[in-house]
Amino acid sequence: MNKIEYKVKKSFRKTLSLQVRNGEVIVKAPIFVFEATIKSFVNKHIDWIKSKLEQDKNKVIYTSTQILELKQKAKDYIIPKAKELSEKFWLKYNTIKITSAKTRWGSCTSKKCLNFSYRLILTTPKVIDYVIVHELAHLKHMNHSKKFWSEVEYMMPDYKECEKWLKKHWSLIW
Ligand SMILES: [Zn+2]
Structure with a gap:
């Protein structure tokens, strides 16, 4: 040993x-x-x-300047993307914020406020789409019921791949 x-x-x-x-x-x-x-x-x-x-x-440690850059990139990419998908699927939210959340990649409050972790910018465009779609589906269903998952599936038929990817890689991102 x-x-x-x-x-x-x-x-x-x-x-x-x-x-x-x-x-x-x-x-x-x-x-x-x-x-x-x-x-x-x-x-x-x-x-x-x-x-x-x-x-x-395997984890990368970022400096505070790099983190600021990542946050800005996340804002510039995720916010317009969420707007686009929300309009496409007619699911309206009130506010949207980029957070520093570590354990959750996104969340949706009962007041229809969406939050996304800036760390998502370290994933892939497909995974980001999935997380957005996931939170948009919560605007209709505030749970993980069958109805919720079929809503997700309607917006992204192959969402399960992304769910798997996140489970496997998320702990390496933070
Ligand atoms: Zn959820």
């Missing part, structure tokens, strides 16, 4: 927990705990840590 480097952060907590972020392994531990206990905890989760580190390797 090759050695994994990790940092230990001690605090008033009762259990051990693991975190892998930007290529760094952090163990959160109670103040009074044996070094050996931490070591065996890390060893027990070695496969999980390795897969997380592997994922992190």
Whole structure:
């Protein structure tokens, strides 16, 4: 087994927990705990840590200037595209915003406000279309019911490919 480097952060907590972020392994531990206990905890989760580190390797870290550029690009591309698709399918929204959301690529509120993560600009035009169509369908159905999915399918018959793509790649984007 090759050695994994990790940092230990001690605090008033009762259990051990693991975190892998930007290529760094952090163990959160109670103040009074044996070094050996931490070591065996890390060893027990070695496969999980390795897969997380592997994922992190493929991740690109952007500078704040690059992020501003991405946000602008996202605005310039996604907003007109959403307008176009909303007019095409007669689904009207009130406002539209580009957000920094990490875990959600888009959302639709009960007040018919659409939000899209700027990170979408790192995907493909097809995937962006899908996310827009998905949120537009929520203007009609505020759930993921059968009716909702048939609305999506009507607007984009091969949407399932995009759904799969997002599930597979989204965690690499943020
Ligand atoms: Zn949804």
